[in-house]
Amino acid sequence: MKQKWILIGITAVLVLGGVGGSWYVLHQKQPEKIAQIYQNDKLLYEIDLTKVKELYTITIDGDNGAENQVLVENGQISMQSASCPDHLCVKQGTISDGILPIICLPNHIRISVASEEESSYDVQVY
Known part of the structure; x- marks a missing residue:
């Protein structure tokens, strides 16, 4: 049971990191x-x-x-x-x-x- 929550936590951190990284790249100001x-x-x-x-x-x-x-x-x-x-x-x-x-x-x-x-x-x- 404890391993299941650890796996869910790691997955959530990876998903949030991926979403946050994608948002940062897409909204980064392009140089003129x-x-x-x-x-x-x-x-x-x-x-x-x-x-x-x-x-x-x-x-x-x-x-x-x-x-x-x-x-x-x-x-x-x-x-x-x-x-x-x-x-x-x-x-x-x-x-x-x-x-x-x-x-x-x-x-x-x-x-x-x-x-x-x-x-x-x-x-x-x-």
């Missing part, structure tokens, strides 16, 4: 991911990617009819299309952290992402 979009070293947009509920696009017009379409999603950002000849910025895909920025050299666009714990690289686009 701030996307910064620059054109000719001028900050055009600053977007908290963790607060994006629905994806949307931003059109950036440049010199001589240049145009870039930026796709903004929850937690990540990418260059959807660009009028530059090589489309390397589009081929780079999505970014969600500050490791590498997206750069469109011909159209002078730079997109970087920084979080509370990391800083983005400061890259000059000429």
